[in-house]
Amino acid sequence: MEISNGIWVVNNLLPAEKCREWIDWCESIGFDEAPINVGYGKTAVRKDVRNNSRIMVDNKALASEIWEAAEEHLPKYIEGRIALGLNERFRFYRYEPGQKFAYHLDGYFQRQNGERSRLTLMIYLNEGFTGGETAFRNDENTIVTPETGMMLAFDHLHLHEGAEVTKGIKYVLRSDVMFSG
Numbered sequence: 001m002e003i004s005n006g007i008w009v010v011n012n013l014l015p016a017e018k019c020r021e022w023i024d025w026c027e028s029i030g031f032d033e034a035p036i037n038v039g040y041g042k043t044a045v046r047k048d049v050r051n052n053s054r055i056m057v058d059n060k061a062l063a064s065e066i067w068e069a070a071e072e073h074l075p076k077y078i079e080g081r082i083a084l085g086l087n088e089r090f091r092f093y094r095y096e097p098g099q100k101f102a103y104h105l106d107g108y109f110q111r112q113n114g115e116r117s118r119l120t121l122m123i124y125l126n127e128g129f130t131g132g133e134t135a136f137r138n139d140e141n142t143i144v145t146p147e148t149g150m151m152l153a154f155d156h157l158h159l160h161e162g163a164e165v166t167k168g169i170k171y172v173l174r175s176d177v178m179f180s181g
Contacts, residue, residue: 001073004142006155010073013151014066019125023171026055026092052099052162055092063088063175070121070151074177078118078155081179087117088175092125093162095132095170101162103137106176108156114181121153122174129168136160146170153177 003009031053063086076083087109095101109117122134124146134152136142137159144152154160162172 003144004136004138004140006158007136007138007142007144008073008151008153009144010070010151011147012149013069013073014123014149016148019123019148019171022092022173023125026094026171029055031055031092031094052093052095052101054094057090057092058088059090060088062090066121066123066175070153073151074119074121074153078179081116081118081181084115084178084180086121086175087178091174093170093172093174095129095162095165095172097165097167097169100164103159103161105159106156109176109178111178115178116181117156117176118179119153119155119177120174121151121177122172124148124150124152125171125173126169129165129170131164131166132170133163134160135163146172 001009032055033053067085070086071083074083089109106120125148127146127148129146132146134144134146136144136154144150156176
């Protein structure tokens with residue numbers, strides 16, 4: 001359901017059991033510090049902007065599985081470009097107390113064939129923590145409170161933040177919706 005211009009939320013897109021499996025898998029591998037893009041294809045750790053941790057993995061089967069569940073809830077076209085599926089590059093995020101991702105715009109991913117991401121797609125893997133809302137600086141000041149299995153998708157052009165977690169641990173899966181070139 002589109003809750004604001006270019007922002008979609010779907011409750012219970014994925015079952016809690018599957019979300020728990022991903023959390024357990026991530027914890028068995030271990031997380032690394034999450035850098036930010038600083039331009040010209042370079043990244044840097046900037047704890048004043050982002051101090052959470054992440055795992056990055058490419059998984060085409062997971063991209064297909066999630067797209068199958070999410071596709072009907074998302075726009076089929078944006079500015080004449082056709083939605084094709086999810087980027088197979090997944091980022092699993094962990095936010096512990098005191099961690100956040102300050103207001104920012106998400107960068108796009110472009111393939112050599114011209115396909116380009118336009119929407120961020122996130123799935124909250126848990127709840128039961130305090131803080132950690134996704135807040136947008138838009139006309140409505142939209143705030144999304146995470147729930148297990150909830151999908152949040154939004155245009156890369158939306159300024160947003162992952163608010164500071166003050167108690168507990170927040171886990172998120174992130175990818176992008178790819179569109180034709």
